[in-house]
Amino acid sequence: MEVPKNASWSFKYLLKIRPEVAPIFVGQVQEVSTRYIWDKLRSPAPKVPWHHLVWFSGRIPKHSIIVWMAILNRLPTRVRLLRTGLAIETDKCLLCCEEAETKDHIFFEWQFAKELWGSILELFCISREPCSWEGELAWASLLFKGKSFIVGILKLAWSRHIYGIWKEMNADCLGIEQGRRKKS
Numbered sequence: 001m002e003v004p005k006n007a008s009w010s011f012k013y014l015l016k017i018r019p020e021v022a023p024i025f026v027g028q029v030q031e032v033s034t035r036y037i038w039d040k041l042r043s044p045a046p047k048v049p050w051h052h053l054v055w056f057s058g059r060i061p062k063h064s065i066i067v068w069m070a071i072l073n074r075l076p077t078r079v080r081l082l083r084t085g086l087a088i089e090t091d092k093c094l095l096c097c098e099e100a101e102t103k104d105h106i107f108f109e110w111q112f113a114k115e116l117w118g119s120i121l122e123l124f125c126i127s128r129e130p131c132s133w134e135g136e137l138a139w140a141s142l143l144f145k146g147k148s149f150i151v152g153i154l155k156l157a158w159s160r161h162i163y164g165i166w167k168e169m170n171a172d173c174l175g176i177e178q179g180r181r182k183k184s
């Protein structure tokens with residue numbers, strides 16, 4: 001079938017995967033469900049140990065997305081932006097101007113973030129000195145398990161902490177940019 005030149009990317013994609021998808025429906029129409037199609041299309045892989053910290057019942061989607069991006073190291077920190085070739089002045093953290101702006105630094109190594117996370121945990125009577133991104137992720141993955149109310153609140157607090165720091169960084173970034181525009 002010839003693809004119309006002005007077809008949308010989604011329509012072109014549907015045509016592209018048609019040979020792959022068509023056999024799923026042949027002769028088994030009564031069994032087809034969203035789960036069935038998903039299982040047929042995806043490559044099965046074991047669950048990552050942190051999945052319940054991102055995708056949990058009662059999550060706030062915008063928080064979960066930021067947590068997910070942070071875990072996959074996909075947030076556009078200055079270090080990552082420089083690596084992609086973007087012309088920015090420095091890789092120094094926008095919030096403290098001392099260390100390189102990595103996800104490790106901004107969420108748990110920067111003193112303010114470290115103390116903030118420590119204070120949040122104290123509200124749950126957890127005394128803990130946050131150490132590093134990997135350390136906190138491994139610790140939270142192990143501890144924040146189950147469906148109890150307190151675990152649900154801890155997961156909300158964890159994702160809110162990460163989202164809040166990231167939002168603050170972006171607010172500062174926006175403020176600096178607006179300041180520059182006013183001067184120029």
Ligand SMILES: [Zn+2]
Pocket residue numbers: 093094095096097098099105106110
């Ligand atoms: Zn910093």
